[in-house]
Amino acid sequence: MILSALLTSVGINLGLCFLFFTLYSILRKQPGNAYVYAPRLVAEGKLEQRNNFNLDRLLPSTSWVTRSWHPTEQELLMRAGLDGVVFMRIIIFSLKVFAFAGVVGLCALLPINYMGSQIVIDFSDFTNKSLESFSISNVNDGSQRLWVHFAAVYAFTAFVCYLLFVEYRYISSKRLAYYYSSEPKPDQFTVLVRGIPKSTTVSLSASVENFFSEYYPSLYLSHYMVHHTTKIQKLISNADKVNRRLAHLKSTQKTSQRFGHVGFLGIFGRKVDLVEYYEKKLEDLEDNVRTQQSLLSGKEVPAAFVSFKSRLGAAVALHVQQGENPTEWLTERAPEPEDVYWPFFSASFLSRWIGNVVVVFACILLTILFFIPVIIVQGLTNLDQLETWFPFLKGVLNITFVSQVITGYLPSLILKMFLYMVPPVMIMLSSIQGYVAHSQIEKSACNKMLWFTIWNIFFANALSGSVLYRVSIFTEPKEIPNTLAVAVPGQATFFITYVVTSGWTSTVSELLRSMPLISNYMRRIFFTIADEKFEVPSLPYSSEIPNILLFGLLGIAYFFLSPLMLPFLLVYYCLAYIIYRHQLLNVYSPKFETGGTFWPIVHNSTVFSLILMHIIAVGIFGLKKLPLASSLTIPLPIITLLFNNYCRNRFLPVFKGYPAECMIKKDRSDEAMSDFHEKLITAYQDPALKPVHFSGRTDSYNAPLLASET
C-alpha cells in the first residue's frame, strides 16, 4: 500500500468521525432518543423531559465531553461498579504505555529510521519509500544505530513491567476495598453445588439438606434446588408480551386500534375486541404457567444453591473438596442472584466436561473458517491479483480514488464486519461450557475473543503476505523470529489503517449507537411493536476488552518497528477514554459485578505482547546483521516470563477468591443478620418459579415509555 492510500483512509475516517460526532451532538438532544443515548438516566428517572422545541436542539455542542470528563474514579466506581473502573484503567494504562512509547519512538527511533538509507539503496518501488523510510527496514544493515532500538526495547519492557506491577497492585487493593465496603450480598454467603449424587431412597433436595446439615450443622442455612424451567420461561415471556400489548391498547384512546384481526400476521381471522381477546389470552397463559410450576417441583436438576450463615462457611464449602468422589458435590462460587444464567444449567460433571471438549473443537473450527474472509481481505490489498481474478473490474480499478478506497479502506472494513459476528458466537460457545452466570460467560467469551482476535487479526494478516499463507511457521519454532521479522514490518501500513478504521471510527460509532437508534425509530414509526421490552444495556466486555487489547498488542509489537503507528494509537486511546467514560455514565448500567476479575486477562495479554515484541526483535536484529544484539535480546522474554510468574503468585490469588482475613472481618462487622438471612433463603429462587401476577401489575420500566408515547 502506498502513502496516498493511507491518507485516503485517514481522511475518510476523520470525516466519518466528525460526522458521527456532530450527528451525536444533535441527536442526543432530541427527547425521543433518550432511550438510545441515556437509557440509564431514563431508567433512573434522572432525565428531565424537555419537550419544548428550541433552536439549541439543532446545534451540535460539546458540553457532554466536559460532563463526562469531570467525575472522579470514586464516582465512576459508584455508578459503573469496579468492572467499569477496571475497564477505564485498561485505557488509562494503555495511554501511559503509549505516551512513553510515543516519546521514545518519535524522538529517538523515527529520526534514526529516517536517516537510514537501506530502502533507497534498494531502488525499490519509489512510491512505497515515503512510508517505509520511517520504519526500521530503512536502517542500514549492521548499523550501530540499531543499538538505540535495542536499548529502546529494554527500556520499554522495563517501563511496561513496572506499570503492570503497579496497576495489578492498585486493582487488587481496589478489589479488597470494594469487598470491605460492600453490603452483605447473597453471593458472598452462597455456593453452587453441582453433581449431587442421585439416591434411590431420598430426593435430591433431601440429600442436599442431609449432607450439609450433617457436616456443617452450625454454618448451614438453607438451599435452593435448580429446576429445568426453559418451558415456563417461554410461557412467562409470552405472557409478558401479551401483558405489555394489553397495557398499550388500554392506554391508547383510538378505538380504531381496539379492534383488529387476530389471525396470521394480524391480517386474517375475524375482527374482535383486542382488549378482551388479550385479557383472555393472558389468563390462559397464567393458568398454564401455574400448572407447569406445580408439575415441575418434582423435576429437579442435581444442582443447588446452598447458603451459609457466614462468609467463611461458604468459603470452607467452596475451597475444601466436599465428597469422597471428586466429581460429586462439586462446589463453586455462586453468582449474584440477578447474574444467574438459568437456561443452560448443565449439572453433571461429565456433561460439562464433554461440553468443554466440544467447545474447544468448535473454537478451532471457527478459527479455520475465519481464514476465508482474511484471505479475501488480503486479496484486496493486492489489486493486481484482484484484476486477474475479475478482469472486467480493470476499468474501475484504474481510477485512482477507487483503487485507494479499495486498498486503503475496504479491507479493514470487511474484516471489521466479519468480526462483528464473532462475539455472539463466542458467548454462545461459552454458555455451552456450563457456566452458570452471565459474568462468567462474558469473561470466558472475552478470553476466547481475545485469542481469536490476536490470531485472526494480527497473525493471520501479518503472516499472509500477498504470496502465500504462511501458517506453517508454527511447525518450525526456530524459524519463528525470522519469519515474523520479515512479515510483520511489511504490514505496518495495513495495521495503521486498521487502527484508523477500526479504532477511531468504530469507537466514535459506539457513541452514535446506530443499531439501537434505528430500532428506536422503527418502534416509534410502527406503534404496534410495543412488544419489545425496554432494557438498559450493559457494556459488552467480551467484545470491547479484546478490541482494546488488540490495539495494545499492535502498539507494542510495532513500537520499535514502525513508530509512526503510535500517534494514531494515542488518538484512539484518547477517543476511547472520553467516549467509554461517557457511555459508562449515561448509557450502560452494570448487570453484574465481578470485582475486577477482568484485569488478569489484561495483564496476560500485555505480557504476551511484550514477548511477541521480543521475538520479533530477535529476528530483526538477526536480519539486520547485528547478531550480538539478537543474542542479547534472548534473556528479555525469559525475564519477562519470570516477572509474570512472580505477579501470578503475588496478585492472582486475590482475584480468585477473598482472603480469610477479609471474610472473617466482614462476618464480624455484620450486625443483626436475621433480616438478611431471611432474604438469603429466597434470594436464589428461579424467576420462572416465582408466582405470576400479571393482571394487577404495572411494569415499572414500561411506565415512562408509555408516558412519553402519548
Next chain:
Amino acid sequence: MILSALLTSVGINLGLCFLFFTLYSILRKQPGNAYVYAPRLVAEGKLEQRNNFNLDRLLPSTSWVTRSWHPTEQELLMRAGLDGVVFMRIIIFSLKVFAFAGVVGLCALLPINYMGSQIVIDFSDFTNKSLESFSISNVNDGSQRLWVHFAAVYAFTAFVCYLLFVEYRYISSKRLAYYYSSEPKPDQFTVLVRGIPKSTTVSLSASVENFFSEYYPSLYLSHYMVHHTTKIQKLISNADKVNRRLAHLKSTQKTSQRFGHVGFLGIFGRKVDLVEYYEKKLEDLEDNVRTQQSLLSGKEVPAAFVSFKSRLGAAVALHVQQGENPTEWLTERAPEPEDVYWPFFSASFLSRWIGNVVVVFACILLTILFFIPVIIVQGLTNLDQLETWFPFLKGVLNITFVSQVITGYLPSLILKMFLYMVPPVMIMLSSIQGYVAHSQIEKSACNKMLWFTIWNIFFANALSGSVLYRVSIFTEPKEIPNTLAVAVPGQATFFITYVVTSGWTSTVSELLRSMPLISNYMRRIFFTIADEKFEVPSLPYSSEIPNILLFGLLGIAYFFLSPLMLPFLLVYYCLAYIIYRHQLLNVYSPKFETGGTFWPIVHNSTVFSLILMHIIAVGIFGLKKLPLASSLTIPLPIITLLFNNYCRNRFLPVFKGYPAECMIKKDRSDEAMSDFHEKLITAYQDPALKPVHFSGRTDSYNAPLLASET
C-alpha cells in the same frame, strides 16, 4: 550391534544374576550381615540370633523367595505403608500391561514381522538381519499386514487406559481407606505457615498467636516457631558421635584401647585416658548446646507450625487464602513431625521463588552436561569410530569377544554408572527449592529424575544415531514423527541390552546391597569406626520409581516396533516383583507416609509413553507407505489426552488433599482428644531444641549393634 553381541550381553548378565542370587542366598545367612540384609528385622528385634555354625549357612537356598511371596497386600500395607503398596502396584500394573503386550506382540506381530522381506531385499549388512527381521522394519512397505500393527496399537492403548483407570480408582479408594483407618496424627491437625509478616511492635511468635487466635478462636490450638538451628544440629551430632565412641570404649575390656593419642588423626599429641577425655569433651559439647539453645530463642524464622483442634480447622487454614497479601501467611500441609527437613527452612516467599528459578536452570544445565557420557556411550556402540579415535586399540578391538563386550555390555554399564550419580544431585536440587519434608523432596526429586531419565536415556540414545546428535528435531515439530520413526526402531537392540544390564542385573544387585555390605565389613574390620549410626534405610523412591517407569516407557514404545523386547521386560518385572517385595518386608522401613501420592506420577508417565508410541506409529505408518493408517492414528493421542484430562478431574483432587466428608467423620469419631492435644502442642519441636541428656541415655538403635560387637 549384531545378534552375537546381544547374546554376549544376555549371557554376562544372566551369569551375574545367578552369581548375585547365590551370593545373596549365602551371605544373608551369616549373622554378621543381618544389619545389611535384614536391618528392619534387627531394629524391630524380630531376628533370632543364630551364632552356632552349621553347614546350612554355606548352602544357597530359595526359601526367602517363598517367604516374600506369601504376605497379602494387607500385610504389606501394615509393614511398608501405603507408599510401599503403591510401589508394588506399579510393578503389578506393568506386569499386567506387558503380559497383554507380550501375548499380542509375540503371537501376532512377531510372525508378521518375520514373514516380511524388506530387510532381505535391501541386501544390507547380513549379520544384522537376524535381529532386525523381528522388528517392524522387516515388514514390506505398503503391506496390508501393517493394519495388524495398527489394530494392535489401538487395542493396546485401550487396554492400558482401562488398566490406568481401574488402578487410579483402586489407589484412590485405598488412600481414603488408609485415612479412615489411621490414628489421629499431628500432621492432620497442623499446617505450616510461611511468610509471617515482620512487625516492629511484636515478635513473630506473638504475631502468629494474635492472628490465629483472633480469626480462629474456637479452632486454634497452638503454634511452634521455626528457628535456624543448623549450628546446634552440628554440635548435637558431634556430641552424639563422642557419646557413641565413649559407650564403645566403656564396653570394651581391653585396656590397651583405653589409652591413646588424641591429636591429629590419633597419631600425634600426648597419650591420655580416652574415657576421661571423651567424657570431658561430651560435657563441654552439652554445655555448648545448652548455651546455643538459650541464645536461639530470639532468632526466629518467619515460619511456624500452627496446630488446630480439628482436622477441618487445619483444612480451612490450608485451603482458604489467609492474608490480604497472597505472599504472606502462606499455608501448606504440614509434614509428619519425623518427616520435617529442618536444615533448609527457607521461609520467605521470594527466597523460595528464586530457589525455584535457580533449580530450573540447574536442571537444564545438568541435562546438557549429561550429554557427554551419552555421546561416549554411543561412540562405543560404533567401534569404527572408536578405532579412528584411538588407533592403538585396533589390535585389541579386533578380538571378537572384546569387541562384543565393548559394544554389547559396556555402553549400558557406563550409562548406568553415570546415572547413579544423578539422584543425589536431584535430591539436593529439590531441597534447595524450599520443600520442608523428606517426602516432598523425594517426590519432587522423583519427578525430576523421571524426566531426566526419559530425556537422557531414551531420547538422547534413540536420537543420537551413530552419525549425529539430532537434538534439533524438537525445533521442527512436524518432523518429530518421522525422525522418531527412523531413529527409534534402530536402537531396539541397544535398549534390549539396557533392559538386561540395567534391569536384570541392577535389580538383583539391589538384593545384594553391595555398598552397605562393604561398609559393614569395613566397620567390622576397623573397630574404631563405631561413629556411624545404625539406621534402617528407607526405599529410595526418587531413584527406583523413575527406573521402573523408564522400562515401562521402553516397553510401550517398542511394543509394536520390536516385540522381541517384551519377554526381557517381563522377566525384569517378575524379578522386580519378588525382590522389591522382599526388600520392603525385610530391609527398608518407611520413613514417611505420603498416602500414595506417588501414583499420579506413574499415571502421567504412562500416558506420556502412550502418546510417544502414537507419535512413532504416525511416523512409521507414513514411512511404510500406509498414509491412511498414519492419518487414522492421529485421533489416538487426542483421545488419550482427553482420557487423561478426565482422570485428572476424577481422581487427582483426592491425592491433593482429603475431602471434607472424611475429615469431619474422622473428627467426630475421635474421642477424648485432650491427651492427643497435649501431645500435639509439642509434636513439632525442632529436635535440635530438645533438652540434651547424653550422659545418662542409652541409644535404642545402638544397643543391639554394640551387643553383637562384644
